[in-house]
Amino acid sequence: MYWSNAFIPTLKETPKDAEAISHKLMLRAGLVKMLTAGVYLYLPLGLKVLNNIENIIRDEMDRVGANEVYLSCLQPRDIWLKSGRDAQMQDVMIKFTDRKNRELCLGPTHEEVITELVKSYVNSYKQLPITLYQIQTKFRDETRPRFGLIRSCEFIMKDAYSFDKDKIGLEKNYKFMYEAYVNIFKRCGLDVKIIQADPGVMGGSVSHEFLVPAESGEDTVEGKPAIEIAHIFQLGIKYSQALGANFLDKDGKLNPIIMGCYGIGVSRLIAAIIEQNYDDKGIIWPREVAPYDILITAVNFQDDVIRNISQKVYSQLKDSGMNVLIDDRSLPAGVKFNDAELIGVPIIIVIGKKTIENNTIEIKIRSNGKKFDFNVGAQNTTSLLDKLRELKCI
DSSP: OBGGGSOOOOOSSOOTTOOSHHHHHHHHTTSEEEEETTEEEEOHHHHHHHHHHHHHHHHHHHHTTOEEOOOOSEEEHHHHHHHTHHHHTTTTOEEEEOTTOOEEEEOSOOHHHHHHHHHHHOOBGGGOOEEEEEEEEEEOOOSSOBTGGGBOSEEEEEEEEEEESSHHHHHHHHHHHHHHHHHHHHHTTOOOEEEEOOOGGGOOSOEEEEEEEOTTOSEEETTEEEEEEEEEEEEETHHHHHHTOEEEOTTSOEEEOEEEEEEEEHHHHHHHHHHHSEETTEEOOOGGGOSOSEEEEETTTTSHHHHHHHHHHHHHHHHTTOOEEEEOOOSOHHHHHHHHHHHTOSEEEEESHHHHHHSEEEEEETTTOOEEEEEOSTTOOSOHHHHHHHTTOO
């Protein structure tokens, strides 16, 4: 992608209403735009990061045999009345009546809906176990939306649900999901603390929270602020019993299906990653979630030599499968360098005066600031890709 064709509205100044560092940097780097309090628009860079996080999640869900579904945002209130959670969550549920006088809500979560789905198709122990998950938007009427994506009214969640015939099966699936979450957060470049937690209104017995220590956190772990990014529960039969999701065991006896629930705040993960990966210049994206693998900063793209070498390097990297952004804008070098640091692409390649003078380009590692020169002359038998591998950049 050429920067001149991209929509990356970076800001020099920090918006006054932004409190958390992640919120400030997301706005300045052009990742999101607030539409109204607690509601955000994802701009191209933010959407790329979001998609990368979702791909990591899907990869790890596939490893544990979970099946992806996509459930409706609109939910009938009667299933919430059956579960007893209509009253428990009335403060955050967005409820309304449609023109047919049906009482509906915008889903704050999907335990009831998924139980109704499985109830329609599963009736025998031979059909169990099964694990379903989705990545979807949730809606909650937050009293005080704050810290950008950390506490918002409309947010993206990955919610998974396991269905088993006995407690042994539940414990097995719970362990699989626990380990999958550890892998997901490691790949996202996060330092996560895991604690046993109170199931709260979700119900069930065993529960664990996954927390990211951060200044903007609303929870605590080891006496420090932390952001809750995930919560998993051994629900048991709370929802299956209330909604009549039963199965026949091998002896022909009717039993409620035993459930587990596993949630990740996907959009909140973007904020959590930034809270642990930044410096005074901007964001430092971990490689797997970065919007681009490499940023080529062409200091004076209008110069024939710089433009030709920049385009050649760009094509080579693109052809090798790299996701590359090239800064071809007619702007001062300082502006380009500042934007490069701000948006946090892991590898920055600078093509400028040294390239003209001695055929070298500069490779900069965003995470540690280390710089390396690479000769792009015809006499160099080492490819740029090999050099990046040698530096363990890719």
